[in-house]
Amino acid sequence: MRDVSLNPIRPAAANVAADAFALDDPDLIALASGNMRVLVAPQVGGAIAAYYEASPTGTVHWLRPATDAALAERDPLRMASFPLLPYCNRIRDARFVFGGRTIDLADDGNRFAHALHGHAWRRPWQVGARTANSVELLFEHVPDPQARGDWPFRYRAKQRIQLAGDALRVTMSAHNLADEPMPFGMGHHPYYPRTEQTRVYAHVQGMWHADSEVLPTHLGPHPAVDELHTGMSADAFDLDNNFAGWSRHATVAWPDEGRQVTMTAQAPFDHLVVFAPTSERQQLCVEPVSNTTDCFNATDTQAHVGGCVLMPGETLSATVNWTPQRV
Secondary structure (H helix, E strand, O other): OEEEOOOOOOOOOOOOOOOOOOOOOOOOEEEEEOOEEEEEEOOOOOEEEEEEEEEOOEEEEOOOOOOHHHHHOOOHHHOOEOEEEOOOOEEHHHEEEEOOEEEEOOOOOOOOOOEEOEOHHHOOOEEEEEOOOEEEEEEEEEOOOOOOOOOOOOEEEEEEEEEEOOEEEEEEEEEEOOOOOEEEOOEEOOEOOOOOOOEEEEOOOEEEEEOOOOOEEEEEOOHHHHHHHHOEEOOOOOEEEEEEOOOOEEEEEEHHHOEEEEEEEOOOOOEEEEEEOOOOOOOOEEEEEOEOOOHHHOOOOHHHHEOEEEOOOOEEEEEEEEEEEEO
16 A cells, blocks of 8 residues: 655644643644644644643643653554544445445455554644644545555545634545545544543434444444433443434533533534443543444445445545533
């Protein structure tokens, strides 16, 4: 596989020295707006390493921050959030049929048995235009027909990461550079601080039940659907599930700390993933995605599973916002 992703521009001095929170990585890009900070790690899959408030009374994290160890190991799964494309979640046995041919993604460097989250999260991104409160990250994939498991479609992706006042705004886009249609999905994978009091609010219509390998079995009711409407405890269920019919509005609240962050998204982020395992109580993800797990193999309607087909030259773009609030 060959990904045309140049080494990121190393920032001059990241202006975080005065903050109570700082990460020791010279490749981080620091964005600032008032007391709000975002640290971006283009070399770690185009990830966000931290989104926090630096105030005289202390540091408040709105997403779970990366650690120096996570950055040193270039581990996107331990960042604050990272991009998902050209698909979200798992593909059963790392293969699917599209346009009459089998697309085999096995052995592309993804260490999971069922191909997970595409490949862009495991590649460095190039740094584009920058301001004090925003940065553009660029990624282009050129398929290598000799590389086993390579994604066989050429495309270009971009993230614009911005602090708009206190809010974090991420606009993702993808452009099909291939001379044929390309199956496609995208999303972002935010982790949140999780405490015993954490609550998650979202309006969804149904949950994809899953097997022991986190692959979908059927779409149906679940107590989590109703509890999300009124505020579900992060400890209520053992979840690693997709939810269909999402209203594109979700809130993670810490009532004991008097604060919450609300995530709003544009179409086609019509699906929501909630990862709140009982075995790892420090983990909590509430993810906006355009497709459910294994959507390329699904036989359900597109309304239920999402995903799309980008025609040659077609571009897809959508924005996600995280807005913090004291309550």
